[in-house]
Amino acid sequence: MDVxxxxxxxxxxxxxxxxxxxxxxxxxxxxxxxxRDTLPSWNDTAPKQAIVDFVSRVTKEGGADYVPPPERIAxxxxxxxxxxxxxxxxxxxxxxxxIAALAPxxxxxxxxxxxxxxxxxxxxxxxxxxxxxxxxxxAATHSGMTTEKFAAIVDGWLARAQHPRFHRLYTDLVYxxxxxxxxxxxxxxxxxxxxxxxxxxxxxxxxxxxxGIPPEQVVGSSGVVKFEMPADGKPxxxxxxxxxxxxxxxxKPVGINRFxxxxxxxxxxxxxxxxxxxxxxxxxxxxxxxxxxxxxDAEREWAYDRHxxxxxxxxxxxxxxxxxxxxxxxxxxxxxxxxxxx
Amino acid sequence: MDVxxxxxxxxxxxxxxxxxxxxxxxxxxxxxxxxRDTLPSWNDTAPKQAIVDFVSRVTKEGGADYVPPPERIAxxxxxxxxxxxxxxxxxxxxxxxxIAALAPxxxxxxxxxxxxxxxxxxxxxxxxxxxxxxxxxxAATHSGMTTEKFAAIVDGWLARAQHPRFHRLYTDLVYxxxxxxxxxxxxxxxxxxxxxxxxxxxxxxxxxxxxGIPPEQVVGSSGVVKFEMPADGKPxxxxxxxxxxxxxxxxKPVGINRFxxxxxxxxxxxxxxxxxxxxxxxxxxxxxxxxxxxxxDAEREWAYDRHxxxxxxxxxxxxxxxxxxxxxxxxxxxxxxxxxxx
Numbered sequence: 001m002d003v004x005x006x007x008x009x010x011x012x013x014x015x016x017x018x019x020x021x022x023x024x025x026x027x028x029x030x031x032x033x034x035x036r037d038t039l040p041s042w043n044d045t046a047p048k049q050a051i052v053d054f055v056s057r058v059t060k061e062g063g064a065d066y067v068p069p070p071e072r073i074a075x076x077x078x079x080x081x082x083x084x085x086x087x088x089x090x091x092x093x094x095x096x097x098x099i100a101a102l103a104p105x106x107x108x109x110x111x112x113x114x115x116x117x118x119x120x121x122x123x124x125x126x127x128x129x130x131x132x133x134x135x136x137x138x139a140a141t142h143s144g145m146t147t148e149k150f151a152a153i154v155d156g157w158l159a160r161a162q163h164p165r166f167h168r169l170y171t172d173l174v175y176x177x178x179x180x181x182x183x184x185x186x187x188x189x190x191x192x193x194x195x196x197x198x199x200x201x202x203x204x205x206x207x208x209x210x211x212g213i214p215p216e217q218v219v220g221s222s223g224v225v226k227f228e229m230p231a232d233g234k235p236x237x238x239x240x241x242x243x244x245x246x247x248x249x250x251x252k253p254v255g256i257n258r259f260x261x262x263x264x265x266x267x268x269x270x271x272x273x274x275x276x277x278x279x280x281x282x283x284x285x286x287x288x289x290x291x292x293x294x295x296x297d298a299e300r301e302w303a304y305d306r307h308x309x310x311x312x313x314x315x316x317x318x319x320x321x322x323x324x325x326x327x328x329x330x331x332x333x334x335x336x337x338x339x340x341x342x
Numbered sequence: 343m344d345v346x347x348x349x350x351x352x353x354x355x356x357x358x359x360x361x362x363x364x365x366x367x368x369x370x371x372x373x374x375x376x377x378r379d380t381l382p383s384w385n386d387t388a389p390k391q392a393i394v395d396f397v398s399r400v401t402k403e404g405g406a407d408y409v410p411p412p413e414r415i416a417x418x419x420x421x422x423x424x425x426x427x428x429x430x431x432x433x434x435x436x437x438x439x440x441i442a443a444l445a446p447x448x449x450x451x452x453x454x455x456x457x458x459x460x461x462x463x464x465x466x467x468x469x470x471x472x473x474x475x476x477x478x479x480x481a482a483t484h485s486g487m488t489t490e491k492f493a494a495i496v497d498g499w500l501a502r503a504q505h506p507r508f509h510r511l512y513t514d515l516v517y518x519x520x521x522x523x524x525x526x527x528x529x530x531x532x533x534x535x536x537x538x539x540x541x542x543x544x545x546x547x548x549x550x551x552x553x554g555i556p557p558e559q560v561v562g563s564s565g566v567v568k569f570e571m572p573a574d575g576k577p578x579x580x581x582x583x584x585x586x587x588x589x590x591x592x593x594k595p596v597g598i599n600r601f602x603x604x605x606x607x608x609x610x611x612x613x614x615x616x617x618x619x620x621x622x623x624x625x626x627x628x629x630x631x632x633x634x635x636x637x638x639d640a641e642r643e644w645a646y647d648r649h650x651x652x653x654x655x656x657x658x659x660x661x662x663x664x665x666x667x668x669x670x671x672x673x674x675x676x677x678x679x680x681x682x683x684x
Contacts, residue, residue, distance in 0.1 A: 070550075070556060073558075147599055191558070193558075200600070200603070201603075204603045208412075214412060215602065215603030215604050216415075216533070216535075216558075216559075216601065216602045216603055216604070217558070218603060222600060225596050225599055225600070226592075226596070227592035227593075227595045227596055227618055227622070229618075229621070234625050235595065235618065235621050235622055235625050237595060237596065237599050237622075250568075250569035251569075253569045253577065253579060254567050254568070254569055254579065257489055257567055257579050258542070258564060258567070259558065259601060260557065260558045261542070261543075261546045261557030261558055261560060262557050262558070276569055276571075276577065279571070279577050280569070280577055280579075283576050283577050
């Protein structure tokens with residue numbers, strides 16, 4: 001187990017336990033919509049202008065900033081950038097719900113931390129159980145089954161689980177302006193990727209349906225998976241209780257190199273975990289776009305940044321300011337946050 | 343260091359040292375060519391018929407075997423399947439040439455195995471140096487530099503190095519029938535991927551130009567890469583002398599799960615290292631295509647299978663026969679092997 005990776009894993013996931021931070025069905029945006037009215041949920045403020053200006057310049061054939069379509073790689077963080085991440089990362093909400101669902105099969109959990117703490121709803125005690133506790137939660141909910149079984153469990157959860165504040169499906173709590181941005185970029189020859197600290201198999205369960213991003217364009221954290229050939233001759237891939245790769249912070253450019261193999265020209269994040277991805281994008285030649293979603297809207301969503309345990313935005317905000325990257329002020333720049341209720 | 347991975351790495355790469363197994367510029371096939379004359383370099387024998395029949399059935403809308411385009415994932419091994427692999431894997435030829443090129447900067451190599459053995463051309467002694475020797479060769483030639491520097495070195499080598507038997511660029515020794523097959527599949531809505539034991543960064547240097555397969559659709563073995571921020575504020579990715587992932591044998595379905603995230607419906611290999619990829623492909627629901635290139639043509643290419651140290655084809659050949667997978671007899675089924683000389 002790589003200590004650095006575990007430190008990152010802890011930072012990524014455990015922060016959620018400490019957080020006490022406590023609108024509108026599925027957002028479908030067609031290419032036609034994107035042509036008719038570009039980015040309708042974005043107000044006509046600086047971020048929209050910066051996006052449209054960037055896209056116009058890199059797509060103008062013969063222009064000084066022209067970028068051929070294959071090089072138009074756009075990467076997006078997921079939690080806090082494409083969908084909400086409060087009061088806890090949605091994948092952690094999944095893990096907590098799974099512990100509760102599995103508890104009847106594990107009577108010993110009633111007296112075993114961190115499971116007993118989860119079952120009592122005592123997240124502070126869960127947090128106090130440290131890395132070892134996290135490992136047990138992830139192992140109990142994300143391994144010991146085939147990849148297909150895991151995908152079916154996630155599908156079932158996403159189809160039913162409700163967010164505690166909005167009482168909507170988690171996949172409804174995606175940002176309508178970002179859905180429009182994804183469509184707009186693809187309509188302009190970009191290939192859109194997710195590059196997120198979230199689990200890659202968890203995100204692939206909904207990324208195509210919700211964002212139009214196919215499984216092969218989702219980069220995320222992963223556990224070890226093992227090929228097994230049972231006696232029936234039908235091979236399976238078993239998920240093991242070991243972390244393999246944490247796609248966060250400096251892991252993001254590494255993940256981009258490993259999975260995509262070329263440098264993005266467009267990157268969007270919302271937290272310090274995205275800083276190195278933005279730096280890596282910025283360091284390429286030619287015109288580049290670096291963007292951050294700044295959560296400033298406690299009424300329609302949440303307001304948090306430098307002192308938040310979930311999605312902390314501190315160093316990256318300073319660097320964005322210093323370097324003139326685009327910072328979206330959710331309250332001011334978006335006229336809609338979530339897609340309308342169906 | 344994972345022992346299993348090292349065992350696989352050794353099998354994959356070291357075999358080359360033991361091998362003493364001892365046509366026509368760049369093959370460009372346009373989509374137009376593919377429509378005019380489907381697979382012209384394939385004789386009208388069983389493999390071509392099986393390919394065309396499979397593609398016709400999965401693309402027939404309303405048919406019982408119809409597969410929607412996003413699910414039309416086709417995976418290809420590289421060494422021995424898309425390009426030749428004799429007398430040694432081409433990436434190993436690159437490493438050997440690099441040792442020779444770097445030798446003036448390392449006078450100690452003249453008396454240090456395995457470098458001295460390479461410099462003397464004594465590949466048997468190199469092989470005798472075992473895993474430790476291999477690690478040193480890979481470390482000396484594939485790490486200690488940025489990803490960009492490595493790509494530039496590979497580009498330079500590919501532009502100049504000549505194959506010892508054919509006296510052509512290595513990228514000219516690709517199989518013309520397979521180039522046609524890639525174009526034919528893409529023209530029919532397939533997304534084509536490489537899934538190979540070769541180094542992912544090595545293959546990405548030429549896969550787009552030679553096969554029309556972009557970097558983000560190349561899955562391969564990899565070393566650890568680290569994000570670094572130098573004092574000048576321009577981040578780099580440094581290649582470290584540690585193996586991270588060996589995409590061979592059971593590693594191939596694992597790599598497919600990790601990088602592609604869905605199961606292929608079409609898979610082509612040529613050796614036992616492809617067996618699990620073929621089994622994983624075959625185990626999905628609906629119509630599937632599994633193919634093997636059988637090297638049977640010592641005159642135009644090479645003839646080898648069960649007892650070859652490079653590209654050993656033994657168990658997979660038995661399983662293909664037992665299960666009715668397609669086996670291409672290079673001598674009989676291909677009327678051209680390599681693209682014509684420019």
